[in-house]
Amino acid sequence: MKILYGVQATGNGHISRSRAIAKQLQKYPELEVQWLFSGRAKENLFDMEPFGNFWWRKGMTFVHSYGRLNNFATLRRINLGQFIKDVKDLPIQDFDLVISDYEPVTAWAAKLQKKRCIGIGHQYAFEYSIPVPRFKWASHKVLRSFAPTKECIGLHWHHFGNPILPPIVPPQPVPDSNSGKHILVYLPFEHPIPMLNELAKLEYKFIVYGVPQHLPTAENIQIKAPSTDRFQQDLANAKAVICNSGFELLAETLVLGKPILSRPLANQFEQEANAKALEQLQLAKVVKRIDATTVRAWLENLPQALKIVWPDVAAALGKWIAAGCTQPSAELSAELWRKVVPKPTRGILPAYQVAPE
Structure with missing residues (x-):
């Protein structure tokens, strides 16, 4: 066929x-x-x-x-x-x-x-x-x-x-000995400079994908180039995940049992619908903006995430x-x-x- x-x-x-x-x-x-x-x-x-x-x-x-x-x-x-x-x-x-x-x-x-x-x-x-x-x-x-x-x-x-x-969901890598030391950030739809400036105000280590690599960053932020294998390993090792409301990454994160902070792309029907489902299913914290105050409040009271095996x-x-x-x-x-x-x-x-x- x-x-x-x-x-x-x-x-x-x-x-x-x-x-x-x-x-x-x-x-x-x-x-x-x-x-x-x-x-x-x-x-x-x-x-x-x-x-x-x-x-x-x-x-x-x-x-x-x-x-x-x-x-x-x-x-x-x-x-x-x-x-x-x-x-x-x-x-x-x-x-x-x-x-x-x-x-x-x-x-x-x-x-x-x-x-x-x-x-x-x-x-x-x-x-x-x-x-x-x-x-x-x-x-x-x-x-x-x-x-x-x-x-x-x-x-x-x-x-x-x-x-x-x-x-x-493809098979996910096993977390290594460095797991739990960083927050994975994947926000390709945000304006990168204001977003990085907000993360720089926090006392946490962030690994960021989906933004230009040449941008200046603070010591607590590492920007990485697109790579399927490296991204999956960083996801497996993350303490928590901050992302937009795209479907596939959220599914992979739920497999790993990571707490999720999600901001849907505004005016995009699918992501707004995904955010609504996340809230109704109680699978993630959904916010309207990503800034230092919002992220700090979430990280200081990090919820116990549900781990789902598909x-x-x-x-x-x-x-x-x-x-x-x-x-x-x-x-x-x-x-x-x-x-x-x-x-x-x-x-x-x-x-x-x-x-x-």
Whole structure:
């Protein structure tokens, strides 16, 4: 079976879970997978070995500034003519199946040419009734129209009573002897200089990713370049994590049982919805701004974090895809949630049943 697998490369989370799926799909020699990435400049992609000779398209992405989504700049940056050309020129008929991790070129090409396309990713959980910001129906509609598919497999930290799957989380490294000595910070959507200045006021050690390396920093701050392996080890060794409300990093942090301080990217529907879910599930502390006062208050009263063990969702999806994607998603969802530890409850609060039934 020939599969075209499109990945939205704007965020590292999409690529991270796609790496896990790619390794599983390689176990099935009957599958021929062509990967396509869009939404980020090709030269800014890194650690792409699992995807072989992947395709790249410009696609569409969102523009942010000063911790907010900039709708006007987003619309201005879209090259609609190029996008339409990429959609029309994609050789979609050469493939038996299209899969989209919220990637618009593949999704729209499949939709227009009536090719079977399955959406697999966190954004497809929004097809169901889950926590979302109030009075933002227009943003919700845009999110659902960005990379549309008739069939979808949504991913989330809780099923919310729907046929949603748990997150795809790659195996995490074991903390080493230096663990618990730093706070990991990943805030790529914040204005970096004010953010670093606020962290410099605190008496804690911070390892910061997602900001330019050339920026001057205080002695308690270390800026590191993008690297999947180094980031994962620093995450495993961290005492706590400060981040925006992107889905994948939060899932990885919950596996490690680290306390989380999260600030959603303002005016970005998905991150605001994630923040709402975090609060309702009581999985993290959500704040409206990152400054020295907020961070100090949180670190001085650091909560006991919940450690969640997700099953190998990537392996289950690899098997599901290789079998022709015929098993109903509700069955697959039920099978996987039964393996989650601690056991998720049917309601939202408490989200997880720590004591055995």
